[in-house]
Amino acid sequence: MLYSVGTEPTRLVSVPIGGGMRLHYHNLHSLLVNRHWHIVKRHITIRKLANALSCLVHYWMRREIVASRPLYVKVETTDCCNLRCEHCHDGTVTRRNDFLDFSMYTSVVDQYSRYLLEVSLFDQGEPLLDPLIVDYVRYASSCNIGTVISTNLSMTLSDEQLSQLVTSGLDYIQVAIDGVTQATYEQYRVGGDLDLVLFNLRRLIATRRRLGSRTPLIEWQMLDFAFNRAEQERASELAAELGADRFMIKPDSHSALLSPAGYSRQVKCILLWVSFAVESDGAVSACLVKDGDSLYVGDLRETSIQDIWNSPAFAKLRRCSGRACSEHPCRECNWFAGRAKTSPENRATTAR
Numbered sequence: 001m002l003y004s005v006g007t008e009p010t011r012l013v014s015v016p017i018g019g020g021m022r023l024h025y026h027n028l029h030s031l032l033v034n035r036h037w038h039i040v041k042r043h044i045t046i047r048k049l050a051n052a053l054s055c056l057v058h059y060w061m062r063r064e065i066v067a068s069r070p071l072y073v074k075v076e077t078t079d080c081c082n083l084r085c086e087h088c089h090d091g092t093v094t095r096r097n098d099f100l101d102f103s104m105y106t107s108v109v110d111q112y113s114r115y116l117l118e119v120s121l122f123d124q125g126e127p128l129l130d131p132l133i134v135d136y137v138r139y140a141s142s143c144n145i146g147t148v149i150s151t152n153l154s155m156t157l158s159d160e161q162l163s164q165l166v167t168s169g170l171d172y173i174q175v176a177i178d179g180v181t182q183a184t185y186e187q188y189r190v191g192g193d194l195d196l197v198l199f200n201l202r203r204l205i206a207t208r209r210r211l212g213s214r215t216p217l218i219e220w221q222m223l224d225f226a227f228n229r230a231e232q233e234r235a236s237e238l239a240a241e242l243g244a245d246r247f248m249i250k251p252d253s254h255s256a257l258l259s260p261a262g263y264s265r266q267v268k269c270i271l272l273w274v275s276f277a278v279e280s281d282g283a284v285s286a287c288l289v290k291d292g293d294s295l296y297v298g299d300l301r302e303t304s305i306q307d308i309w310n311s312p313a314f315a316k317l318r319r320c321s322g323r324a325c326s327e328h329p330c331r332e333c334n335w336f337a338g339r340a341k342t343s344p345e346n347r348a349t350t351a352r
Ligand SMILES: C[S@@+](CC[C@H](N)C(=O)[O-])C[C@H]1O[C@@H](n2cnc3c(N)ncnc32)[C@H](O)[C@@H]1O
Pocket: 081, 085, 087, 088, 122, 123, 124, 125, 126, 127, 150, 151, 152, 174, 175, 176, 221, 223, 250, 251, 252, 253, 254
């Protein structure tokens, strides 16, 4: 049996299943920490460590205005996409089809380059459709900041593009593949071509090998849906056969993670003290998990990032967080509450 059922969402059970593979059962928070650890250990410095401790102190002290700097930033370089997955087409995501002004990105990186551990270069679009994506990665890498992208990989890519991606310094790439047959895969990845994705994945792995590079770490990410459960075991085997470093099964956030919990949130979410997200039009959100205008804290077209980081809007969100305020946007979010609605199937496996 590939999966066992855990009752405690926060308990981690790790089971060797042969071939060097292990199964892990996590909640999403565990997965994120796990992934981030690979990046953090490559880019940590004494200054960054000191800043991380400072973030924790500010969080514990519930400071609204902080002297600490962000550890982690999510940057949506583009919100264009070639696919039409339900998550992005259910009306909750606004698609402007634009590209971030690169100078806004450099202004953020320059401001926090000595403190940032990681930049995620995607949000609600397909990062590999951005012709500047390698430049985004290189800029962060040149400042010793870790980088990660998630991609559907369902597009034509030249050998040169793959080589540039590998040599850019990119630390981690998630490839989203939700099935091992086209019929299953395209139930969620509408418009995607599974053969093309697997062809590109093989080439990416071969390119990394040919160039003798240890990076990027390559993850096959499979979203957990009832319709693809029968293919999850084969997908984990195929990931190992192809040479992917990790195979993850990620819960469908719409059914498991961010659905209204029906309780008043008492735990302050640490994200408000350590991170923010930049959207492709320059808008800044205090939260990198949840979409929506209610977490908007500023705009890089009008305000510098250091002013936004301690803006009245950001300070207000930190002040009210965890107080069960009826209007607080975090009220109905389960993330980091330690009691996420984790189904028994929320789990991950690691190949290698
Ligand atoms: C919106 S996508 C953008 C990046 C890229 N286009 C992709 O799909 O990988 C960002 C991440 O959200 C994931 N995602 C998409 N739909 C999801 C859902 N319903 N639940 C959880 N994660 C989801 C994707 O697999 C991807 O890792």
